[in-house]
Amino acid sequence: MLANGEVNRYLTQPSDEVPYFYPKNKIPLGIAYKNDPNKQIPGLFNPLTIKNLKLNNRIGVSPMCTYSSAHDGPDLGKVTPFHLVHYGAFALQGTGLIMIEATSVDPNGRTSPEDLGIWSDEHALALKPIVEFAHAQGVKIGIQIGHAGRKSSGTAMYNALQKGVGKTEFGWSDVPGAVVAPSPISYSEDSYVTPTELSGDQIQELIKNFRDAAKRARDISGFDFVEIHAAHGYLLNSFLSGASNKRTDQYGGSFENRIRLLLKIIDVVKDDHQPLFVRVSGSELAPQIEGSWDIEDTIKLSDYLIEHGVDVLDVSSGGNNSQAQRRKAYQGFQVPLAKAVKEHVGDKLLVATVGKIEEAKFANEIIENGDADIVLVGKAFLQNPSLVWKWANDLFVRIKHTNQYEWPYYYPPFK
Numbered sequence: 001m002l003a004n005g006e007v008n009r010y011l012t013q014p015s016d017e018v019p020y021f022y023p024k025n026k027i028p029l030g031i032a033y034k035n036d037p038n039k040q041i042p043g044l045f046n047p048l049t050i051k052n053l054k055l056n057n058r059i060g061v062s063p064m065c066t067y068s069s070a071h072d073g074p075d076l077g078k079v080t081p082f083h084l085v086h087y088g089a090f091a092l093q094g095t096g097l098i099m100i101e102a103t104s105v106d107p108n109g110r111t112s113p114e115d116l117g118i119w120s121d122e123h124a125l126a127l128k129p130i131v132e133f134a135h136a137q138g139v140k141i142g143i144q145i146g147h148a149g150r151k152s153s154g155t156a157m158y159n160a161l162q163k164g165v166g167k168t169e170f171g172w173s174d175v176p177g178a179v180v181a182p183s184p185i186s187y188s189e190d191s192y193v194t195p196t197e198l199s200g201d202q203i204q205e206l207i208k209n210f211r212d213a214a215k216r217a218r219d220i221s222g223f224d225f226v227e228i229h230a231a232h233g234y235l236l237n238s239f240l241s242g243a244s245n246k247r248t249d250q251y252g253g254s255f256e257n258r259i260r261l262l263l264k265i266i267d268v269v270k271d272d273h274q275p276l277f278v279r280v281s282g283s284e285l286a287p288q289i290e291g292s293w294d295i296e297d298t299i300k301l302s303d304y305l306i307e308h309g310v311d312v313l314d315v316s317s318g319g320n321n322s323q324a325q326r327r328k329a330y331q332g333f334q335v336p337l338a339k340a341v342k343e344h345v346g347d348k349l350l351v352a353t354v355g356k357i358e359e360a361k362f363a364n365e366i367i368e369n370g371d372a373d374i375v376l377v378g379k380a381f382l383q384n385p386s387l388v389w390k391w392a393n394d395l396f397v398r399i400k401h402t403n404q405y406e407w408p409y410y411y412p413p414f415k
């Protein structure tokens, strides 16, 4: 405080988002400066408001398993400093949204023994420092919650080339009844076990587990949104597809029966204030297999998702069928799936797209053409956590960077 009570505008203010000293960013990171009124901000850098969530730009970190939690002992499934550094790097660079990797609602629902979990309050509390750090940057962060179903108890992918994905030490595939699915159909008999069919009571338990996980994510960790993982052949995806779901009860058979579990989970997970994201595989890419899920099913599902209050449909593909067609991953190879959904839903549902999106111009066109509302990026963020900065440069946009990094580039930092 200066003598006359005037506030020193050069004084560093501490952020109140974290319980330690951190220089406050007065402007959220990743926001485009509007210093030239005659210049239009590219669509990719247009903020997006979804319920009470305001994204500073349309670029998000796609959920990516890092297989970095302890595989036994008291810290099983909890975050470590690795996770803080890994996700913190994206936050420091003004990413529009960060989505924490698939995090299991049940210990037996992990894809591998090293997966993250959120099946207890302690697990949710351990995630809180990551959320706080993102919030200190004004960056929004959510979490993908899921259950790996018949693909659980596999090997961390960084070991898979040596060991095969299916069975692993510290896994639970030898425990009778621990690997579950809608029907006792193995994903692939060479390397995965035959799962046990979930009973009606176990389905009720699962619904509760999703509900509790989402509540913990919001109330204890402080996440801004939750995504339900119903893609890539994991448990909820395997309920949707007639190729993996052969049940004869209310959760199998007709389309309405196969989507019932997902809708019930949506109903208990959704929140009046926070947006809800759902990731699906837009197509199972196995048209030769009877009952397999295709884009027409996703489009049909989107009407139900709107009715049940989903805010964002995140459209990926594949993963439910070991006999799926091999596809060539060219830039934006999954955009046509998102676009087909977007054309159907219009403004009633936001759509996120993902898949080898590597160039700013390409990403911007997706948004400006209205093919999708959010661009999610996976591997390109692993290579370059400051991808948003690069894309801003490529599109001649100046965005807010964190104080510590901004001033050497732009001095004075802002007017």
Ligand SMILES: Cc1cc2nc3c(=O)[nH]c(=O)nc-3n(C[C@H](O)[C@H](O)[C@H](O)COP(=O)(O)O)c2cc1C
Pocket: 062, 063, 064, 065, 066, 101, 102, 144, 229, 231, 232, 279, 316, 354, 355, 356, 357, 376, 377, 378, 379, 380
């Ligand atoms: C290392 C890695 C881990 C992944 N883990 C998940 C995950 O936890 N949940 C999920 O829905 N998708 C996962 N994916 C898929 C990505 O979210 C993304 O959809 C896919 O990589 C395509 O985008 P990209 O070409 O930009 O990487 C993972 C992908 C990678 C590369």
